[in-house]
Amino acid sequence: MGTNVDAANTEGTGSALIEKNPKIVFVLGGPGSGKGTQCANIVEHFGYTHLSAGDLLRAEVQTGSENGTMIEKMMSEGVIVPSEVTIKLLERAIMENENDKFLIDGFPRNDENRSSFESLTGIEPEFVLFFDCSEDEMEKRLLTRNQGRKDDNIDTIRKRFKVFTESSLNVINYYNSKGKVKKIDASKPAEEVFEAVKAVFAPLS
Numbered sequence: 001m002g003t004n005v006d007a008a009n010t011e012g013t014g015s016a017l018i019e020k021n022p023k024i025v026f027v028l029g030g031p032g033s034g035k036g037t038q039c040a041n042i043v044e045h046f047g048y049t050h051l052s053a054g055d056l057l058r059a060e061v062q063t064g065s066e067n068g069t070m071i072e073k074m075m076s077e078g079v080i081v082p083s084e085v086t087i088k089l090l091e092r093a094i095m096e097n098e099n100d101k102f103l104i105d106g107f108p109r110n111d112e113n114r115s116s117f118e119s120l121t122g123i124e125p126e127f128v129l130f131f132d133c134s135e136d137e138m139e140k141r142l143l144t145r146n147q148g149r150k151d152d153n154i155d156t157i158r159k160r161f162k163v164f165t166e167s168s169l170n171v172i173n174y175y176n177s178k179g180k181v182k183k184i185d186a187s188k189p190a191e192e193v194f195e196a197v198k199a200v201f202a203p204l205s
C-alpha cells in the first residue's frame with residue numbers, strides 16, 4: 001500500500017482514495033457463481049457497501065455517455081472493458097459513499113485490471129472471496145435467472161466462461177500465491193453457501 005502514490009496523484013481521484021483508505025474485498029467467481037446474491041447477504045449482515053463492476057458499467061451505458069456504446073458492445077460479447085473505464089467508475093462510487101468497507105464484485109477480471117487498480121488507486125484488497133462453482137451449475141443458473149441481461153444467452157455465456165478461465169483465474173491464482181484467497185464452495189444452494197460466507201466474515205466484525 002502507498003507504494004504507487006505518484007501514479008495515483010497523476011490520476012486525480014487516486015490520491016483522494018489513498019487518503020480515504022477504504023477496506024476492499026474483491027468478490028470473484030465465474031458468471032453465475034452467485035457473487036451478486038451473496039454480496040447482498042454480506043451487506044445485510046456485515047455492513048459493507050456492494051459495488052458490482054458489471055452493474056456500474058450497465059448504469060454507465062444507461063446514461064448514454066460517450067463510452068456507452070463501446071461498453072455495451074464489449075459486454076454483449078463478454079469481453080473485458082478497458083481498465084481505466086471500470087476503475088474510474090469504481091473510484092467515483094467509493095468516493096461518493098461514506099462507508100469505508102466495500103465489496104467489489106466482478107473486478108479485477110484480468111492481470112491488467114488488477115495491476116492498474118493497484119497502481120492507480122494505491123489500494124490492495126484485504127482479501128479475495130472466491131466463489132468456486134462448476135460450469136454446468138453456472139450455465140444452468142444463468143439460463144434460468146431471467147434478469148433481462150442481453151449477455152445471458154448461450155453463445156455469450158460460453159464466451160464469458162472462456163474469458164473467466166483464460167484471464168480471471170489468473171487474478172485468483174495471483175492473490176492465492178499471496179495467501180489472500182478465501183475459497184467458498186458455491187455449487188450448493190444459496191443459503192448453504194451463505195453459511196460458509198458467514199464463517200469468513202463473522203470473525204472480522
Ligand code: UDP
Pocket residue numbers: 029030031032053054055057074075076077078079080081082086105106107108109151160
Ligand atoms: N465487465 C468488465 N469489467 C468488469 C466487470 C464486468 O468488462 O470489471 C463486463 C464484461 O463484459 C462482463 C460483463 O461486464 O462479461 C458482465 O459482468 P458481470 O460481473 O455483471 O457478470 P458476470 O459475468 O460475473 O455474471
Ligand code: MG
Pocket residue numbers: 035036052054105106
Ligand atoms: Mg453479477
